[in-house]
Amino acid sequence: MAPLYEAFPVINSGHLEVSSVHKIYYEECGAATGVPIIYLHGGPGGGIEDTDRQYFDPSHYRSILFDQRGSGKSTPHASLEDNTTWHLVADIEALREHLKIEKWIVFGGSWGSTLSLAYAEKHPERCLGLILRGIFTLRREELLWFYQGGADMLFPDFFDAYKAAIPAEERGDMMQAYYKRLTGDNEEEKLKCAGAWSRWETATSKLIVDPKYIEKAEDPKWALAFARIECHFFVNGGWMKDGQLIEEAHKIKHLPIVIIQGRYDVVCPAKTSWDLYQALGGTSNIGVEYKILGDSGHSAHETSIEQALVDAANKFKSIKT
Structure with missing residues (x-):
């Protein structure tokens, strides 16, 4: 190859x-x-x-x-x-x-x-x-597997960090809860949620978890675009x-x-x-x-x-x- x-x-x-x-x-x-x-x-x-x-x-x-x-x-x-x-x-x-x-x-x-x-x-x-x-x-079904429940069975530690950004009472619809914050007026909360969303995906993207790859999510400009646009597309079913x-x-x-x-x-x-x-x-x-x-x-x-x-x-x- x-x-x-x-x-x-x-x-x-x-x-x-x-x-x-x-x-x-x-x-x-x-x-x-x-x-x-x-x-x-x-x-x-x-x-x-x-x-x-x-x-x-x-x-x-x-x-x-x-x-x-x-x-x-x-x-x-x-x-x-x-x-x-x-x-x-x-x-x-x-x-x-x-x-x-x-x-x-x-x-x-x-x-x-x-x-x-x-x-x-x-x-x-x-x-x-x-x-x-x-x-x-x-x-x-693909979206729910990754953002709501399914993939968390394999990556419970990283999912807990993703889940922690959302209050317990709103976790029944994680994508909608994230969308509310990623499109809201609280800039601090927006960046916090962008980072948490992006870390969840970068942490789970490789067979062997790669800390260097997860570091991508520490760039607030990249994470904001990535999380906001993904969430926007996903809550609207594309x-x-x-x-x-x-x-x-x-x-x-x-x-x-x-x-x-x-x-x-x-x-x-x-x-x-x-x-x-x-x-x-x-x-x-x-x-x-x-x-x-x-x-x-x-x-x-x-x-x-x-x-x-x-x-x-x-x-x-x-x-x-």
Whole structure:
């Protein structure tokens, strides 16, 4: 299995105005005339990182990465106004048109897989294929498992810290209780809850708890965008019918798709990726590859997942535009 490519520079970047409120930051990397591939980051609210472009061979791919509304270098920071799944899908199309790209490969993990599916199911004619990791489809059962009860059976110590930010009488609906505080006027409480929410997710993202990874949550700017935007999307069910992305998977069955899943993913358990695989035709669909990795959790920054993602991108080099 191949490691990440060595670091390489951005060849073009800028801000695209997508509404009267929002400007999204984007980067182009690799070969200017290469096969286009778009990277959709997680969260929502996580923003892109420099290593995100290193899955893609810079001699072959024209990779495009962008910070979704309210995230990273996009403005305004942590904004919830006009920030829904379908606004983000429209932003992807606006970026494609801005960059004069006809079709591209869509690559996303965790929330990025959610957005990849939402985009591809709405615009299958613009997709050359999909590479998906740590599948999340925003079903209510998935949200309740992680934020209300289920994952706490495996990480009770970290869940207690997440729970402690909310008064006992409001813990019957943790997401709603967090949302009230993350959108409230008490700035101290808002930052406290942003940190607690973000620490819960970073603590549980790897098979082996990584204190360095948890430190991401100590950055108040990052944590605020991450927690506010995630919670905003989750209490609103992504502005989709529950189960919609699985139900509409038939719209993309004709595309080449690779699904990469950590066996011990607690944030987005393997059942969701399996449901998606079956909805795409399972073993009867030779165009869909399902890879479950027995030594990994959720994070894209675990070695075997990194290598599997690089391998998938290398395999997709056979795709012609």
